[in-house]
Amino acid sequence: MNWLTNFVRPKVRSLVAPKEIPDNLWVKCSSCGNMIFHRELEQNSMVCSHCGYHMRLSAKKRLDMLFDYGEYKRIELPQVKHDPIKFKDLKRYSDRLKDYRKKTKEDDAIIVAHGTLGGMPVVMAAFNFGFMGGSMGVAVGEGIVAASELAVLQEAPLIIVSSSGGARMQEGILSLMQMARTTLAVNKVKEKGLPYISVLTDPTTGGVTASFAMLGDVAIAEPECIIGFAGARVIEQTIRQTLPEGFQRAEYLLEHGMVDMVVPRKELRQTLSRVIGLLCNAKPAGDLIPLDSGKKTKADDK
Amino acid sequence: MNFLDFEKTIAELESKIEGLRYMEEADGINIADEISRLQNKVNKQISSIYNKLSPWQRTQVARHSDRPHCLDYINKLIEDFTPLAGDRCFGEDRAIIGGLGRFEGRSVVVIGQEKGNDTKTRLEHNFGMAKPEGYRKAIRLMEMADKFNLPVLSFVDTAGAYPGIEAEARGQAEAIAKSIETCLKIKVPLICTIIGEGGSGGAIAIATANTVLMMEHSIYSVISPEGCASILWRSADETKTAANALKITSNDLLSLKIIDEIIPEPLGGAHRDHAAAIANAGKVISKHLDELLVLEPDAIHAHRQEKFLKMTRKDTLDG
Numbered sequence A: 001m002n003w004l005t006n007f008v009r010p011k012v013r014s015l016v017a018p019k020e021i022p023d024n025l026w027v028k029c030s031s032c033g034n035m036i037f038h039r040e041l042e043q044n045s046m047v048c049s050h051c052g053y054h055m056r057l058s059a060k061k062r063l064d065m066l067f068d069y070g071e072y073k074r075i076e077l078p079q080v081k082h083d084p085i086k087f088k089d090l091k092r093y094s095d096r097l098k099d100y101r102k103k104t105k106e107d108d109a110i111i112v113a114h115g116t117l118g119g120m121p122v123v124m125a126a127f128n129f130g131f132m133g134g135s136m137g138v139a140v141g142e143g144i145v146a147a148s149e150l151a152v153l154q155e156a157p158l159i160i161v162s163s164s165g166g167a168r169m170q171e172g173i174l175s176l177m178q179m180a181r182t183t184l185a186v187n188k189v190k191e192k193g194l195p196y197i198s199v200l201t202d203p204t205t206g207g208v209t210a211s212f213a214m215l216g217d218v219a220i221a222e223p224e225c226i227i228g229f230a231g232a233r234v235i236e237q238t239i240r241q242t243l244p245e246g247f248q249r250a251e252y253l254l255e256h257g258m259v260d261m262v263v264p265r266k267e268l269r270q271t272l273s274r275v276i277g278l279l280c281n282a283k284p285a286g287d288l289i290p291l292d293s294g295k296k297t298k299a300d301d302k
Numbered sequence B: 001m002n003f004l005d006f007e008k009t010i011a012e013l014e015s016k017i018e019g020l021r022y023m024e025e026a027d028g029i030n031i032a033d034e035i036s037r038l039q040n041k042v043n044k045q046i047s048s049i050y051n052k053l054s055p056w057q058r059t060q061v062a063r064h065s066d067r068p069h070c071l072d073y074i075n076k077l078i079e080d081f082t083p084l085a086g087d088r089c090f091g092e093d094r095a096i097i098g099g100l101g102r103f104e105g106r107s108v109v110v111i112g113q114e115k116g117n118d119t120k121t122r123l124e125h126n127f128g129m130a131k132p133e134g135y136r137k138a139i140r141l142m143e144m145a146d147k148f149n150l151p152v153l154s155f156v157d158t159a160g161a162y163p164g165i166e167a168e169a170r171g172q173a174e175a176i177a178k179s180i181e182t183c184l185k186i187k188v189p190l191i192c193t194i195i196g197e198g199g200s201g202g203a204i205a206i207a208t209a210n211t212v213l214m215m216e217h218s219i220y221s222v223i224s225p226e227g228c229a230s231i232l233w234r235s236a237d238e239t240k241t242a243a244n245a246l247k248i249t250s251n252d253l254l255s256l257k258i259i260d261e262i263i264p265e266p267l268g269g270a271h272r273d274h275a276a277a278i279a280n281a282g283k284v285i286s287k288h289l290d291e292l293l294v295l296e297p298d299a300i301h302a303h304r305q306e307k308f309l310k311m312t313r314k315d316t317l318d319g
């Protein structure tokens, strides 16, 4: 049984969501402190032109940037039980969800879409760190399951772009179970001989790292992003030592053999296209589709 | 016996009984009668306290230092236990015990976290907090079980995977992810029993099983109540509130359909009667193992996959 039969065919949602325009036309780089004009920043894929700092991207921006011409079809994710354990800390979880939905105009912390990359059909899932720190609860778990099942159905490679603080505490044990469920899901893709590429972006930690994000056939990290299991503060408190320079950064993981490569955002699209093309022994796509990522997309024109 | 803060009345009565045992027959009081009267009172007291333990109290019981640990279960339930060491890559992590043995006459592979019982053994086992080597040893043993068609029995008792520089450097996250993956891949029965603390990723790494059982007073959680309180309430004073909110008790997990069965503990918890608690576990594990052993390898594999696929879905939770 496939979820597609249970939950409507993948519906094409509007490609044109309201554009993300910063309140201020000038954005301050949180790394070097320089002010950057927003248009310049957007054209540079939200990478600081002064110091190369990679700012976090919303899921939508990420997909706009990676799919050919910024065109893709989002799929509707299966309905999940909201606030399954009736959680309340300083605020009700159900209220928190409402607030984040209003703020991000998304249902939860993941978007799943399909389209082409370098001319090849791919399924992509991207995390929204802005939605409760990209935390993984049942909805995100279902998103990964749906993305994996769609990849199997379409016989397409799967790309998951992670940006998450880990499991969503407000869903208690149900969020822990998503580690097993997402691992199961990406394995269905791998077992079919289809590529599963894990793209790790700032930050990828906790239960997300300790499940599907570390299981890619190929693991690609963005420069300087934090990747790890335990949080730095927890480690410091446990061992009472200061952490080494660059600890849990992408380059540290590369050095320790935990990721295949660290790729600047500007080269991510080309790299993904090349890696998938090589894995599938497909014809080089370079001549067919222009691969520069900072260009105007069709969606922008509408 | 170490008493917990909410066991004060029990402790007082038991020390009275203890005192009476050393008293000479005097003043015409029948000491034996008095002891049995007090013993009755203690039992009533214990049952009234243990029948309504709060989630935080259960957490304390689950972590009780006198509670039977992994090696106690192995010693009582497994014959010919033959420990196997090492991940063939970096080292031997004694936070995770693993090996071959016989459960009710049948060869099995056993994997479990051991917390230790005193300072020396706690250090030896790193308080049950495994490093990547521990999970990689678990992976190796699960693969061995698969190759030789031996069921796997896992015992979970950990505050979580060890948070340290070296552990991160050697790929703690990858080791846990691979361990979950291996749990899902093998075609032999995998039965997990949470005997004390089921702490987050470090627990699920060996708990992605066909059958997940919980000792009555054990807990299983995405984060410790202390950790949750400090992050979401920004206050250690809210640990009890967090324990309540997180839904971590065996009853909670059974009703959320995360676990398959609760193993009853003797009156006053497993720490009051190791033999009875472990015997109960043996019976329940045996029943579930028999059910799984009639299935073909592919069916055992599919059973585990379908179970986790359905888990936490709306219709599963509501149904």
Ligand SMILES: [Zn+2]
Pocket (backbone or CB within 6 Å): A029, A030, A031, A032, A033, A034, A048, A049, A050, A051, A052, A053
């Ligand atoms: Zn900068």
